Amino acid sequence: MRVPSRSPGHQSGSFLPSTTPFRRPQPTAPTTPDVAAYRGAVLDLLVELGALTDAPSTRARQALLDDRLRDPAIVAVLDATPQGYVGARETLLLEMARYQPNGRTSAVDLTALVRIYLLSRIDVMWWRDTAPFLTDAEVDGSQELVDLEWLRRRDLIRFRYQEQPATLVGRGLRAVRRRVLPGSRPHTAGVRFRRSRREVVALLNDIGREFTATAPTGTPPLWVTSLVRSAEHQYRLRRLGYAAMVPSGHCLGWAVDVEMHWFRRFGAADVLADLLLARQEAGEVNVVDEGQAWHVCLAPAARTRLRRAYEAELGI
Known part of the structure; x- marks a missing residue:
């Protein structure tokens, strides 16, 4: 399987609270979680969960x-997140109980929901000591x-993005552009914060x-659909029906979403995925495959190298 974070299967119906008594695993000596083993265990879980699509009851x-x-x-991994194992587990069960497709x-x-939630916990495990941006004002005013x-x-960036229209006129012009030039840009609301x-x-x-x-000739540059978000905005997205997980690497400033589906028309989606x-x-x-866009979070191990690269490009 080329993309380890995808799994097939359609899930429907309510998710029942567990009737099995939960016993927290006994603590062991502190170790660095094996992220590769975690991804493998999550994939195994998803394959089995997808196979239960036609089960007559959600209890299975x-x-x-x-x-x-x-x-x-x-x-x-879950125990190393800010919520701890029990908190992360209960949050997942609550997300499943509240899930409504839209x-x-x-x-x-439901399988996709579990995949997105569990794989995105790697982000918050990595950056558990980073304070989130709680409000829009914190994002706008942060020196970080x-x-x-x-x-x-x-001319210091090698990717594209578009901002969300702030007015009715702006939204109207965006709609006109989509009608006149369909497919010229990804179908996305744009970034809330640039x-x-x-x-x-x-x-x-x-x-x-x-x-x-490496992309085929004529392919547009990399397109970014979401950058840093405030927790305030994350909850705003949740109320609108988006799968905006909490806590999130976006609210820590270390995660972005990059467009994937749009690049299929240029034969470049597989290149970007690879x-x-x-x-x-x-x-x-x-990396978390979220369909139209892929979620990407920087690992702490790459932070120093990339900070130096940024400063070198600006001549600092």
């Missing part, structure tokens, strides 16, 4: 989760973030340059 899926979430590789969410079924527009005007951490800018520039060099997965294999990022 509940029993499966109760068992598989006790896998030591899964326990190690046209906005990237979680097309740089203005992408300032960089773009100086700000990012310096290391993330360097990462996107690296990927953007590599993508331009680039991202190669960086994940190298331990530089965590």
Whole structure:
């Protein structure tokens, strides 16, 4: 399977609370969680969960989760998140109980919801000591973030993005553009904040340059659909029906979403997927396939190198 974070299957129906008494795994000596083993255990869980699509009762899926979430590789990562093992497990069960499919969410079924939630826990495990941006004002005023527009005007970024329209006139013009030039840009609302951490800018520039060099001739540059978000905005997205997980690497400033589906028309989607997965294999990022866009979070191990790369590009 080329993309380890995908799994087939459509899930429907309510998710029942567990009736199995939960016993927390006994603590062991502190170790660094094995992220590769975690991804493998999650994939195994997803394959089995997808096979229960036609089960007459959700209890079979509940029993499966109760068992598989006790896998030591899964326990190690979830226990290292800010919520701890119990909190992360209960949050997942609550997300499943509340799940309602809609046209906005990237979680097309329950299996996808579980996949997105569990794989995104790697982000919050990595950056558990980083304080989230709680409000929109914190994002706008943070000295830890740089203005992408300032960089773009100086030709210092190798990717594209578009901002969300702030007015009715802006939304109207966006709608007209989509009708007149369908397919000229990804079908996305745009970024709420055009700000990012310096290391993330360097990462996107690296990927953007590599993508331009390897994609078929005529392929547009790398397109970013989401950057840093405030927790305030994350909950706003949840109310609109998006699969915006909490806590999130976006709210820590270390995660972005890059467009994938749009690049199929240029024959470049597989090229981009391979680039991202190669960086994940190298331990530089965590990648979650969310359908139209892929979620990418920078790993702490790559932070120093990318900060130096950013400063070198600006001549600092």
